[in-house]
Amino acid sequence: MGSAPASRDVTSYGMGLAAPLALFFLVFFVAPLLQLLWLSLHNDTAALHWGLGQYLHFLTDPFSLSVLGSTLLLGAEVTAVCLVLGFPIAWLYQRVGPKLQTIIILIVLLPLLTSVVVRTFAWIVILGRQGIINATLQSLGMIDTPIKLLYTQFGVVIALAQVQMPLMTLPLITALGRIDPNLDDASCSLGAGSWRTFFRVVLPLSLPGVIAGCTLTYAAAITAFITQSLIGGGQMLFMPMYLYQQASTLQNWPFASAISIIFLLAVLAVVSVFTTLGRLSRGYGGAS
Amino acid sequence: MIMNRRSLMTTALTLGAMKAFPGLSYAQARPLVFATFTGSWEEAHKAVLVPAFRKANADAAIVLDPMLSVDQIAKVNAAKANPPIDVMLHDPGPALVAIGQDLVEPYPVEKSAYYKDLISEAQEPMGPAPFFQVVGLTYNPEAVKTPPTSWADLWKPEFKGRVGITNLNSTLGTGWLVEIAKMRGGSEANVDPGFKAIEELKPNLAAVAANPGALATLFQQGQIDISPGNFNAIQILKARGVPVEFVAPKEGAIAFKTTIHIVKNSPNRELAFKLIEASLTPEVQTTLMNPPYLIVPTNSKVKMGGEIARVLAKDTAELKQKFVFQDWKKINEQRSAWIERFNREIKI
Numbered sequence: 011m012g013s014a015p016a017s018r019d020v021t022s023y024g025m026g027l028a029a030p031l032a033l034f035f036l037v038f039f040v041a042p043l044l045q046l047l048w049l050s051l052h053n054d055t056a057a058l059h060w061g062l063g064q065y066l067h068f069l070t071d072p073f074s075l076s077v078l079g080s081t082l083l084l085g086a087e088v089t090a091v092c093l094v095l096g097f098p099i100a101w102l103y104q105r106v107g108p109k110l111q112t113i114i115i116l117i118v119l120l121p122l123l124t125s126v127v128v129r130t131f132a133w134i135v136i137l138g139r140q141g142i143i144n145a146t147l148q149s150l151g152m153i154d155t156p157i158k159l160l161y162t163q164f165g166v167v168i169a170l171a172q173v174q175m176p177l178m179t180l181p182l183i184t185a186l187g188r189i190d191p192n193l194d195d196a197s198c199s200l201g202a203g204s205w206r207t208f209f210r211v212v213l214p215l216s217l218p219g220v221i222a223g224c225t226l227t228y229a230a231a232i233t234a235f236i237t238q239s240l241i242g243g244g245q246m247l248f249m250p251m252y253l254y255q256q257a258s259t260l261q262n263w264p265f266a267s268a269i270s271i272i273f274l275l276a277v278l279a280v281v282s283v284f285t286t287l288g289r290l291s292r293g294y295g296g297a298s
Numbered sequence: 299m300i301m302n303r304r305s306l307m308t309t310a311l312t313l314g315a316m317k318a319f320p321g322l323s324y325a326q327a328r329p330l331v332f333a334t335f336t337g338s339w340e341e342a343h344k345a346v347l348v349p350a351f352r353k354a355n356a357d358a359a360i361v362l363d364p365m366l367s368v369d370q371i372a373k374v375n376a377a378k379a380n381p382p383i384d385v386m387l388h389d390p391g392p393a394l395v396a397i398g399q400d401l402v403e404p405y406p407v408e409k410s411a412y413y414k415d416l417i418s419e420a421q422e423p424m425g426p427a428p429f430f431q432v433v434g435l436t437y438n439p440e441a442v443k444t445p446p447t448s449w450a451d452l453w454k455p456e457f458k459g460r461v462g463i464t465n466l467n468s469t470l471g472t473g474w475l476v477e478i479a480k481m482r483g484g485s486e487a488n489v490d491p492g493f494k495a496i497e498e499l500k501p502n503l504a505a506v507a508a509n510p511g512a513l514a515t516l517f518q519q520g521q522i523d524i525s526p527g528n529f530n531a532i533q534i535l536k537a538r539g540v541p542v543e544f545v546a547p548k549e550g551a552i553a554f555k556t557t558i559h560i561v562k563n564s565p566n567r568e569l570a571f572k573l574i575e576a577s578l579t580p581e582v583q584t585t586l587m588n589p590p591y592l593i594v595p596t597n598s599k600v601k602m603g604g605e606i607a608r609v610l611a612k613d614t615a616e617l618k619q620k621f622v623f624q625d626w627k628k629i630n631e632q633r634s635a636w637i638e639r640f641n642r643e644i645k646i
Contacts, residue, residue, distance in 0.1 A: 073641065073642050134515060134519060138520065138521050139504075139519065139521050140520040141519065158504075160505070160519075160521060161506075239508040239512075240512060240515075242508075243506050243507055243508060243512070244464055244465035244467070244506040244507050244508040244509070244512070245465060245506035245644050247641055251508065255467055255641075257368075258366070258368045258467075259467045259633075259637065260633070260634045260637065261368070261371070261395060262634065
């Protein structure tokens with residue numbers, strides 16, 4: 011990709027080391043994936059008749075498409091919240107002393123040290139009718155009856171944002187750390203205000219981190235079965251739950267396989283958009 | 299790895315031999331494998347059923363492998379000739395799937411000492427029902443002062459925004475839909491009135507949970523005050539100090555048969571039969587009926603006692619009268635269409 015001349019292939023002698031992992035992936039990821047694809051190309055649940063019926067069923071069904079759409083939208087919302095909330099933390103991290111840095115990194119990592127199930131249950135306690143938010147608002151006299159937070163899109167987005175936050179913050183911290191602090195001073199001394207410096211210097215230089223963080227958060231948010239079903243409830247249907255329903259309750263494995271493949275392709279499409287953006291942003295990265 | 303003709307040949311021969319003599323891959327006899335359900339089921343079976351079985355069968359080796367019905371079916375399906383499971387446990391829906399896919403053997407009824415003592419609903423020739431699960435109304439006695447008596451109470455205006463239900467993924471959710479359809483003139487074949495009833499329930503609905511377990515959390519958090527619920531799940535909550543009560547509605551509590559099956563081609567057929575026999579004995583069923591398990595017995599020789607006698611039925615006659623059994627063969631025919639319809643229509 012860049013303009014660096016490829017005089018010698020530096021990857022050639024590293025392949026042997028990657029072989030065990032590659033073999034592992036081949037056996038436990040690629041092979042099952044192919045099996046999934048094979049299964050999805052059958053029209054009946056016994057997998058006897060070949061055909062594209064499952065895909066046609068999904069792609070011509072407005073309901074299925076709306077499930078896919080709402081899942082992709084959910085991912086976008088969570089990613090946006092994580093980015094808006096995570097960026098200042100990462101920015102702050104680069105501007106405080108080492109003691110505070112330790113505290114910040116601890117706070118960022120803390121969620122990763124507890125299981126997703128535990129974190130999600132904590133959110134049920136926070137968002138519930140008698141939860142912390144409703145209790146506080148009621149005692150302040152701001153609301154009379156508890157507002158509904160659990161089992162709403164808002165609740166799912168907030169809980170997922172917290173659960174996935176480290177995936178956004180860590181790449182951002184790394185990316186911001188790579189920026190030469192002198193650039194800030196240079197920009198200011200040349201007459202740019204702090205906002206202008208941020209938007210024209212810091213933000214563009216941090217783009218590789220932003221892209222990496224967004225990709226990770228997005229992929230994690232849309233596939234987060236536990237948080238989606240516990241906070242979203244039984245009538246907010248996202249792709250993971252839809253898949254589970256077809257595979258587990260209805261035993262319709264070909265359709266479930268087709269859903270997985272379509273979901274996989276949709277996610278790959280979104281991720282490739284991110285990577286393309288990342289590639290474009292490398293122009294900025296080269297400047298440092 | 300270097301692949302030459304000889305090594306290829308050896309591999310092919312080995313694979314061929316394993317295919318021709320499946321016993322080869324299991325050189326040693328394995329213990330009896332019983333796939334129970336996870337959670338309280340596993341605890342109850344480990345503590346009561348397994349010791350009873352081992353005592354009656356000279357300490358025969360047995361392994362509990364708890365998993366969902368769906369996983370049991372998938373595992374047996376993947377190795378029909380040499381199944382990794384000997385005894386399966388199923389809810390009514392999955393049981394029919396397993397029977398339909400030819401995964402289970404008929405129960406040797408004529409050999410059984412206890413089969414004839416089971417109440418008639420539990421006598422299933424493809425695998426008897428050693429336990430019932432019961433679904434009725436559950437409510438929070440601190441918020442609901444007059445205990446509900448009927449499914450119709452869920453529609454009372456006083457429960458605006460206080461009712462919880464589950465979607466149709468669960469046996470509970472599907473069974474409940476059929477029951478309210480029946481209440482309004484529908485049947486297992488026609489749940490239209492049920493969907494209409496849920497439509498009217500919407501103002502009262504606080505939550506549609508993804509599974510019955512999530513309903514328990516909602517009670518704990520005060521998110522809901524009343525819902526259809528599983529008798530055993532409520533006992534667990536009650537034991538933890540959550541204010542919930544169970545009541546059998548006057549239309550009848552929904553009873554699901556939990557059936558137990560010998561897997562086809564099981565290498566431990568005889569022990570599998572013995573384990574199922576143990577689960578049907580009055581002794582095991584009586585122990586499981588008492589606290590902390592409170593599992594509803596199916597052997598008519600078991601004398602009802604404790605919480606079950608207080609809330610559900612004093613004896614077999616009353617049990618038969620108060621329980622409603624549903625036709626899951628009919629339900630299974632249309633269940634996927636209902637789930638799809640529920641997905642589309644029930645948005646709150």
